[in-house]
Ligand SMILES: [Fe+2]
């Protein structure tokens with residue numbers, strides 16, 4: 001039985017495409033850092049890429065649960081070349097902001113359709129986007145503060161982020 005409308009299912013399929021595009025885009029950015037010999041930045045973005053894959057899979061599982069058809073669109077080419085670390089990180093931040101707008105649009109479509117299951121499902125993504133934007137903004141601020149000649153400080157920051165420098169109150 002199909003529990004969600006065709007329109008919502010179509011938009012969720014588009015979202016899977018966007019998550020997988022983000023997966024490839026982060027892989028491309030990780031590769032750029034890898035080649036620049038910035039292993040912590042590379043690891044950070046390889047992990048981001050894995051997360052985007054998980055997001056795509058979550059939506060696939062949701063379509064499965066609701067009996068909707070899977071129809072993932074083709075993925076646009078990613079950007080592979082960056083001239084600076086700051087450019088790559090600020091590019092990532094913009095991508096996350098755009099992704100958030102898409103999630104919000106999806107949530108408002110679900111609400112308009114009285115599709116409470118989808119609205120509820122999307123709460124995870126709304127929370128996730130907020131966290132991703134926040135941590136990407138922190139990373140960008142750190143990259144700017146360090147400047148292009150002191151990128152090892154950024155590497156240091158990412159290493160420490162796993163410990164005490166990752167300040168998240170109430171968690
Ligand atoms: Fe995502």
Ligand SMILES: [Fe+2]
Pocket residue numbers: 022052096099132
């Ligand atoms: Fe993301």
